[in-house]
Amino acid sequence: MDQGYVHNVVRLFEVTKVFKLGSNLVEALKGIDFAIKTGEYLSIMGPSGSGKSTLFNMIGALDKPTTGKVFIDEVDVAQLDAYELAWLRCRKIGYIFQTFNLIQVMTAIENVTLPMIFAGMHREEYMDKGMELLKLVGLAERYNHKPSELSGGQQQRVAVARALANDPAIILADEPTGNLDLSTGEEIINLLKQLSVQRNVTIISATHDIKMLNVSDRVVWIRDGRIDRVEERDKLKISVGEVA
Amino acid sequence: MADSVRRQVVLPWGQVIKISFNSIKVRLFRSLVTTMTLALAIAFVSYTWSGYEILNAMWPNIDASLQDRIIAGGYEQFEGTFGTSAKDRWLVILSLLVCVVGIVNAQLMAVTERFREIGTFKCLGALDSFVVRIFVVEAVYQGLFGGFAGSLLGLVVSTLTLALKFGWPVFIHWPLAGMLLTLVGATLLAVFLSLTGVIYPALVAARMEPAVALRTEQ
Numbered sequence: 013m014d015q016g017y018v019h020n021v022v023r024l025f026e027v028t029k030v031f032k033l034g035s036n037l038v039e040a041l042k043g044i045d046f047a048i049k050t051g052e053y054l055s056i057m058g059p060s061g062s063g064k065s066t067l068f069n070m071i072g073a074l075d076k077p078t079t080g081k082v083f084i085d086e087v088d089v090a091q092l093d094a095y096e097l098a099w100l101r102c103r104k105i106g107y108i109f110q111t112f113n114l115i116q117v118m119t120a121i122e123n124v125t126l127p128m129i130f131a132g133m134h135r136e137e138y139m140d141k142g143m144e145l146l147k148l149v150g151l152a153e154r155y156n157h158k159p160s161e162l163s164g165g166q167q168q169r170v171a172v173a174r175a176l177a178n179d180p181a182i183i184l185a186d187e188p189t190g191n192l193d194l195s196t197g198e199e200i201i202n203l204l205k206q207l208s209v210q211r212n213v214t215i216i217s218a219t220h221d222i223k224m225l226n227v228s229d230r231v232v233w234i235r236d237g238r239i240d241r242v243e244e245r246d247k248l249k250i251s252v253g254e255v256a
Numbered sequence: 257m258a259d260s261v262r263r264q265v266v267l268p269w270g271q272v273i274k275i276s277f278n279s280i281k282v283r284l285f286r287s288l289v290t291t292m293t294l295a296l297a298i299a300f301v302s303y304t305w306s307g308y309e310i311l312n313a314m315w316p317n318i319d320a321s322l323q324d325r326i327i328a329g330g331y332e333q334f335e336g337t338f339g340t341s342a343k344d345r346w347l348v349i350l351s352l353l354v355c356v357v358g359i360v361n362a363q364l365m366a367v368t369e370r371f372r373e374i375g376t377f378k379c380l381g382a383l384d385s386f387v388v389r390i391f392v393v394e395a396v397y398q399g400l401f402g403g404f405a406g407s408l409l410g411l412v413v414s415t416l417t418l419a420l421k422f423g424w425p426v427f428i429h430w431p432l433a434g435m436l437l438t439l440v441g442a443t444l445l446a447v448f449l450s451l452t453g454v455i456y457p458a459l460v461a462a463r464m465e466p467a468v469a470l471r472t473e474q
């Protein structure tokens with residue numbers, strides 16, 4: 013492996029995370045080391061409670077590791093000040109959650125345009141782009157609906173549109189299909205794959221959805237807060253083939 | 257780098273005003289609970305203030321027998337004007353204290369319910385100050401509305417009760433300017449109380465790591 017050729021968009025160095033629950037200490041991550049290349053579609057697989065969401069929060073700079081370092085574009089996240097961190101979350105990373113996390117009091121278009129408002133865009137600019145993104149996910153005619161008036165799949169599509177608002181280099185998804193039925197889940201997966209291929213966006217998705225395996229370039233299996241094994245796409249096809 | 261970054265994460269005041277207004281409108285019942293606490297306390301303050309305002313305005317213009325009835329009614333003069341006695345002042349301060357505690361409590365609950373929303377805002381690139389600004393503007397709306405409604409209520413009630421006791425002279429000598437001042441003063445007091453109540457919960461919420469805010473159940 014020649015590290016010099018491919019740019020590491022995310023790199024984790026001995027990341028651990030310990031939660032305090034009363035007097036108990038929960039070791040959610042026990043030393044994670046790995047790098048993610050630009051344009052890669054990476055799945056983080058593992059059973060419930062294995063530490064996927066905790067890892068998601070570390071990669072996305074949504075929480076601080078107890079020890080270790082997280083680098084995004086080779087910049088140590090811990091060194092960023094509040095403005096730089098906000099800028100990173102606003103412009104560099106798009107987040108997708110299992111529970112969608114749309115702002116309930118805002119309409120679809122307001123949800124999608126919020127990151128662009130933070131990015132300092134003008135009204136015509138962000139309204140145009142917002143509608144374009146809603147069109148991309150097939151929800152243009154629902155732009156004025158509140159999340160409570162949309163189905164789960166539709167809400168997740170709004171969330172995907174919102175994640176794309178500022179053309180992020182990375183899309184981070186935490187079980188994006190976890191609350192969706194099979195076919196809607198597949199639609200979201202295909203949408204993500206399409207983005208990764210057409211726009212060279214790096215997709216990092218925590219999941220325990222086997223459908224994700226088919227589209228992933230690489231799969232990191234984690235178990236009990238540690239990396240169990242890492243599988244490249246070619247090998248994956250063989251092992252999935254064997255199962256089928 | 258820092259300077260160019262600063263310019264790129266923004267939330268204009270126009271947007272803050274719009275977002276806050278919308279947020280109150282959608283959660284009308286929730287906001288009304290906070291607003292009612294405020295309105296009731298302010299109604300009491302305005303009732304007290306406007307009562308003395310009316311008495312002072314009519315006193316020089318009424319005959320001795322009515323003046324005797326006012327004194328007999330238990331209203332006390334200090335150096336020629338009606339004003340708050342020590343007892344009244346304590347009642348007002350106590351009611352305001354109860355009000356602040358009530359508002360802090362209501363705002364704490366309202367902010368706690370919105371941890372997820374706050375976490376989401378921060379994931380999308382909001383600075384802590386955006387979150388604080390939104391809550392502060394919401395508190396100003398609530399203060400203005402609750403304060404105006406409360407002081408109007410207090411003013412009407414004090415006018416009517418005095419009119420019942422002392423008749424027409426209350427309306428004839430009704431001090432328009434003084435009453436307007438009372439209305440404005442009591443409303444401003446409400447805005448101040450509302451801000452006092454919201455500032456602590458808003459700061460706590462704004463400083464949370466997004467992951468922590470997002471983990472909370474709704």
Ligand SMILES: Nc1ncnc2c1ncn2[C@@H]1O[C@H](COP(=O)(O)OP(=O)(O)O)[C@@H](O)[C@H]1O
Pocket residue numbers: 031032033038039040058059060061062063064065066067471
């Ligand atoms: N904020 C927290 N406080 C305490 N324990 C936590 C917290 N977040 C996660 N954990 C614990 O860390 C472990 C990993 O959780 P998580 O990352 O959510 O797993 P997954 O997403 O793979 O289901 C679990 O044992 C969970 O209970």
Ligand SMILES: [Mg+2]
Pocket residue numbers: 064065066186187
């Ligand atoms: Mg999880």
